[in-house]
Amino acid sequence: MAESAKLSALVVARNEAAQLGACLATLGFADEVVVLLDRSIDSSATIARDAGVKVIEGAWDIEGPRRNAGYESCAGPWILEVDADERVTPELAAEIRAALPDAKADYFLVPMANHIGSRLVRYGWGAYNGVAAKPVLFRKGAKRVLGGRVHPKIEIHGKRRTLRTPMLHFVDRDFSDLFARLNRYTDLAALDARDFGRKPNVAQAFRRFWSRGWKSYVARRGYREGAYGIALALFSALYPLLIELKLATLGDKP
Numbered sequence: 731m732a733e734s735a736k737l738s739a740l741v742v743a744r745n746e747a748a749q750l751g752a753c754l755a756t757l758g759f760a761d762e763v764v765v766l767l768d769r770s771i772d773s774s775a776t777i778a779r780d781a782g783v784k785v786i787e788g789a790w791d792i793e794g795p796r797r798n799a800g801y802e803s804c805a806g807p808w809i810l811e812v813d814a815d816e817r818v819t820p821e822l823a824a825e826i827r828a829a830l831p832d833a834k835a836d837y838f839l840v841p842m843a844n845h846i847g848s849r850l851v852r853y854g855w856g857a858y859n860g861v862a863a864k865p866v867l868f869r870k871g872a873k874r875v876l877g878g879r880v881h882p883k884i885e886i887h888g889k890r891r892t893l894r895t896p897m898l899h900f901v902d903r904d905f906s907d908l909f910a911r912l913n914r915y916t917d918l919a920a921l922d923a924r925d926f927g928r929k930p931n932v933a934q935a936f937r938r939f940w941s942r943g944w945k946s947y948v949a950r951r952g953y954r955e956g957a958y959g960i961a962l963a964l965f966s967a968l969y970p971l972l973i974e975l976k977l978a979t980l981g982d983k984p
Contacts (some may be wrong), residue, residue, distance in 0.1 A: 735830040738762040738804035738870075739812055742797060746814035747772040749900075753814045754781045759823040760810065766800040793882045797875040804870060811866040816842075817898040825895045826867060836888025837868035841896035846958055847904055854952025854962035856945070857881075858915065858969045859908075860901050863892065879918035905961055912965050912972070920976035930978040935970040943967035 739760035743750060744767065754777070757763050763783035767774050768790050778785045786803050790796035801809060808830055812818060818826075822840070829838065844851055844860040855862065858881060865873065865886055874885045902908040923930075946952050946966040952959030 732831055734807055735833075736761040736806040737808045737810055737826070737830060738764055738806035739810045739818075740764045740766065740800045740804055741812050741814060742766045742768065742800045743770065743774055743814045744768040745770050745772045745774060747774045747777060749814040750774050750777050751781070753812060753817060754778065754783060756818040756823075757810075757812065759818075759827060760806075762805055764800065764803050766796070766803060768796050791879075792877055793879060794875040794877045797882075801870065801873065807870055809868055809870055809873075811868075812897070813899075815900045817900070819895065819898060822893070822895040822897055825893055829891075829893065833891075834889065835891035836872045837865050837886055837890055839863040839890065839892040840866050841893065842899045843896040845898065845900045846902050846908065846961075847900075849958065851955050851958050851962070853954045854946050854950050854959040856942070856950065856962070856966045859912075859962060859965045860899070865890070866897075867893070878922050880915050880922065881919070905957075908961055908965060912968060916969060916972040916976055919973045920980060923973065923977050924980050928977070930974045932971070932974045932978060935974040938970050939967045942970065 737760045739757040739762070741750070741753060741764070743765065750765070754763065754765070764786065765778040765783050766786045767778070768788065770787070775785055775787060784803070788799070790799065810826065841863045842861060844855055865884070868886065869888065872886055872888050876883045876885065902911060943963045943966060947959055947963035952963050955962070
């Protein structure tokens with residue numbers, strides 16, 4: 731493999747022992763695998779070291795610095811960013827390997843096949859509960875993550891291409907896990923809003939409750955997924971409302 735096409739696979743994780751081994755097992759096609767562990771107290775480090783990959787341990791309170799530290803730790807000129815709940819199929823690995831040697835792009839969007847449990851859920855996802863594609867394959871230096879505890883903005887530059895083969899994404903184990911994630915994400919987003927000095931706007935969020943639910947269930951065809959579509963519509967609708975309610979009450983906590 732030409733030096734310019736060498737690939738580092740990066741996994742940034744925290745207490746992901748249940749998922750990490752299966753994720754790493756799909757990354758053997760990369761020239762280097764880096765696992766950055768943030769404040770992990772489970773067996774994630776042991777799993778990563780037993781897999782023979784490069785392990786970096788540390789503590790980062792904010793998503794941006796954590797991700798950026800991972801990028802800097804990669805030796806390859808190309809980085810594939812994989813979360814512990816994602817899997818690279820052999821077909822995707824082959825497409826990535828074929829694309830890099832003569833790449834005319836600086837980054838690639840990779841389609842995501844989002845699952846709840848073992849079920850592939852194609853419709854109803856939104857920006858905050860699951861995306862259709864992500865810019866997770868990129869030249870080193872092309873991507874930078876900004877501040878924020880959850881869903882931070884990214885800066886990415888250069889020419890873009892899109893791969894055809896999806897990455898498997900096991901977003902939630904079940905409905906309980908989905909709504910636990912909603913609670914966790916809105917906790918973090920409310921803290922971000924407070925830190926940025928934003929005032930709560932519950933009325934606006936209540937209006938968005940209906941528009942976001944409609945967008946997920948009707949415009950994004952969540953109705954085709956039965957109960958799963960209803961759950962995703964509720965996630966989308968409740969997300970901004972819960973943030974504003976939590977932001978409004980943060981000062982009341984001891």
